[in-house]
Amino acid sequence: MVTERASKVVSLLYDTAYRLGISPWDLGKPMDELVDLIEGPSALPPGRAADLGCGAGTKSIYLARQGWDVTGVDISAQALKHARDRTAEAGVDVRYVEADILDMPSDLAGRRFEFLLDFGCAHNLRNSAKSAYAKAVAGIAAPQATLYLYGFTKGPQSITREQIDNDFGPYWELVSAEPGSIRRWPDAGPVWYRMVVRDR
Known part of the structure; x- marks a missing residue:
């Protein structure tokens, strides 16, 4: 499990990066794979x-x-400030929550989400924390929820x-693992993992 001290360090690092305008992980638009999942011929029906x-x-x-009831979660207050400003400019409604993803606040734990998107979050965790992450995310998932996870x-x-x-298997059933379409040097082997939460 990531310690409270480690979480504060991560938050500080990302806060600093966003203050300096250094966020190469923010592509400015959703990846094609996400667009296909949300708008394609077998699109997920909008929900939470x-x-x-x-x-x-x-x-x-x-x-x-696209009609989803969205909650954005991030450990960085500075990232969320940017997110709230952008959301206001876009004229849409998104609820943002500052939280450590391994320590879900009670108001999140009380909700159930049909779709959970992770674009490069889990791959930043230490290996010892990945099982705890998989369990925590399953704890806020609705029955039959989809987790769409992108990582190196x-x-x-x-x-x-x-x-x-091994780490996600007890909580999530893997549906597919497809190489990411955007590959940059040095290639870190990006993959989209699509999973469905297991019955509890």
């Missing part, structure tokens, strides 16, 4: 969505525009297929 590690709100705003599979920031099977 949680954008885990929402950053500056790009994906939260996109989901809200190589290097210090990664979430491998083995970790999906």
